[in-house]
Amino acid sequence: MDTSQDMPATMDNSLTLPVAHEGSSSPRIDCRNIKVFYGEAQAIHDVSMTFPDRAVTALIGPSGCGKSTFLRCLNRMNDTIENCRVEGEILMDGENINDADVDPVLLRSRVGMVFQKPNPFPKSIYDNIAYGPRIHGLANGREDLDAIVEKSLRRAGLWDEVKDRLAAPGTGLSGGQQQRLCIARAIAVQPEVILMDEPCSALDPIATARIEELIDELRNRYCIVIVTHSMQQAARVSQRTAFFHLGNLVELGDTNQIFTNPREKRTEDYITGRFG
Amino acid sequence: MSDHIVSAYSEELERLSAEIMKMGGIVETMIDDASRALGSNDLELAKEVVARDPLVDAIEADAERQIVSLIARRQPMGHDLRMILSAMKISSELERIGDLSKNIAKRAQRLDENVNIEMRNAIMRMAQPVSRQLREVLNAYATASADKALAVWSSDDDIDHHYNSVFREMLTYLIEDPRRITAGAHMLFMAKNLERIGDHCTNIAEFVYYQVVGDYLSELERPKQNQV
Numbered sequence: 001m002d003t004s005q006d007m008p009a010t011m012d013n014s015l016t017l018p019v020a021h022e023g024s025s026s027p028r029i030d031c032r033n034i035k036v037f038y039g040e041a042q043a044i045h046d047v048s049m050t051f052p053d054r055a056v057t058a059l060i061g062p063s064g065c066g067k068s069t070f071l072r073c074l075n076r077m078n079d080t081i082e083n084c085r086v087e088g089e090i091l092m093d094g095e096n097i098n099d100a101d102v103d104p105v106l107l108r109s110r111v112g113m114v115f116q117k118p119n120p121f122p123k124s125i126y127d128n129i130a131y132g133p134r135i136h137g138l139a140n141g142r143e144d145l146d147a148i149v150e151k152s153l154r155r156a157g158l159w160d161e162v163k164d165r166l167a168a169p170g171t172g173l174s175g176g177q178q179q180r181l182c183i184a185r186a187i188a189v190q191p192e193v194i195l196m197d198e199p200c201s202a203l204d205p206i207a208t209a210r211i212e213e214l215i216d217e218l219r220n221r222y223c224i225v226i227v228t229h230s231m232q233q234a235a236r237v238s239q240r241t242a243f244f245h246l247g248n249l250v251e252l253g254d255t256n257q258i259f260t261n262p263r264e265k266r267t268e269d270y271i272t273g274r275f276g
Numbered sequence: 277m278s279d280h281i282v283s284a285y286s287e288e289l290e291r292l293s294a295e296i297m298k299m300g301g302i303v304e305t306m307i308d309d310a311s312r313a314l315g316s317n318d319l320e321l322a323k324e325v326v327a328r329d330p331l332v333d334a335i336e337a338d339a340e341r342q343i344v345s346l347i348a349r350r351q352p353m354g355h356d357l358r359m360i361l362s363a364m365k366i367s368s369e370l371e372r373i374g375d376l377s378k379n380i381a382k383r384a385q386r387l388d389e390n391v392n393i394e395m396r397n398a399i400m401r402m403a404q405p406v407s408r409q410l411r412e413v414l415n416a417y418a419t420a421s422a423d424k425a426l427a428v429w430s431s432d433d434d435i436d437h438h439y440n441s442v443f444r445e446m447l448t449y450l451i452e453d454p455r456r457i458t459a460g461a462h463m464l465f466m467a468k469n470l471e472r473i474g475d476h477c478t479n480i481a482e483f484v485y486y487q488v489v490g491d492y493l494s495e496l497e498r499p500k501q502n503q504v
Contacts, residue, residue, distance in 0.1 A: 231353065232351055235353070259353050259354065259357075260353075260354065260357060260358065260490065261354070261358070261490030261491075262354055267354075268354045268355060271353040271354050272280065272352070272353050272354045272355060272356045273280045273281050273282060273285065273353075274279065274280050274281065275281065
């Protein structure tokens with residue numbers, strides 16, 4: 001599992017990190033004509049879509065439809081894959097994130113990611129959260145860092161459960177707690193966007209419900225994009241849903257519309273469980 | 277529409293839809309037979325119609341159990357969700373139509389056998405287009421036809437016109453001969469029941485349309501003709 005967004009090799013402290021953006025209606029991410037190739041094979045065919053701020057967009061579709069590949073374009077995680085090539089423009093604040101002068105490490109602090117399997121660092125709970133702010137120079141001294149750790153854990157709904165054992169290893173937490181720890185770690189560096197790649201598929205229903213509740217709260221501050229195999233989860237947590245099939249964006253719409261009255265037959269077949 | 281990957285799900289949906297059709301079929305015979313019983317003063321037939329109502333209620337209860345189970349176990353989406361919700365609504369509309377037909381049959385049993393045949397005929401004449409509306413809306417349901425549903429929905433004003441004229445006709449009979457007041461009162465209720473059945477048919481047409489198209493027909497303006 002790749003955690004390079006959490007362990008940057010270089011750091012540029014001069015970057016002014018964006019402060020929480022006030023409810024802009026303009027899209028946070030604007031993808032134009034995205035094509036992704038693995039060698040000769042094309043995994044994504046000319047997908048254009050936007051991701052609004054302060055809303056959850058769910059990407060659904062059968063395995064191999066390209067939804068995870070597409071998600072990974074949004075913070076250039078595909079850079080880490082040999083022979084993977086991304087074409088098209090992905091604009092954040094008018095800047096193409098694929099431009100040569102964009103530092104992927106900085107990009108990944110703006111666009112955080114949470115993975116399918118919780119992947120805390122083999123460190124204390126405290127250090128899991130403090131790591132990013134420390135290396136990004138976000139904290140002025142210990143007190144400030146303590147405050148960031150507490151705030152991040154609170155936002156991730158984990159504070160009350162771990163406040164008395166911050167020095168304990170993060171890997172000792174339950175699966176659901178570990179996943180919330182990873183979310184806390186992602187938000188500790190003040191991202192604008194949070195990408196989630198099947199964040200609940202390794203969790204039980206109760207832990208899943210906690211994460212979903214958390215996603216709903218985080219939506220007030222962030223642009224969230226979630227890939228999920230569970231259509232019920234997409235229906236529960238998202239405001240917009242995009243259905244992918246064979247590397248194409250088949251349908252994008254209001255979540256209510258997609259699940260009650262999809263316009264495309266392929267979407268209908270998929271959400272009603274008729275797909276071959 | 278192709279089948280679900282889980283074939284038991286398709287079977288459950290088919291069973292539900294068959295249940296609604298069965299209910300519709302029984303209710304259709306209730307209207308027709310209530311009207312015939314009235315026309316020919318056939319008290320036995322009227323009694324039979326009344327006896328059919330518990331069966332309709334039982335099917336409605338059973339359909340509701342199936343619907344609850346489908347929602348809980350299958351988490352229906354898209355067309356399936358709309359079909360299930362429509363089935364729930366349509367079954368309660370049919371149950372109401374059954375009640376109203378039963379009421380007509382009950383009143384038919386209370387009428388004096390010497391009651392003016394013209395009065396009986398007036399109700400029977402009105403029952404025909406109402407019964408046709410029900411037949412056609414059930415046909416729209418069976419064939420999942422939005423066009424047929426729309427046609428039923430748009431033609432309810434014929435029944436409303438009919439109701440208005442039956443109402444006036446009844447009043448003239450009552451004015452002519454006050455001894456007809458008891459029968460006339462029953463018949464005014466019968467006419468009202470038929471008019472209500474027409475309204476339930478338009479409701480069913482709305483649910484069929486929603487199931488098929490996914491939009492709400494009721495948001496369009498339908499001309500209202502009932503002036504009584």
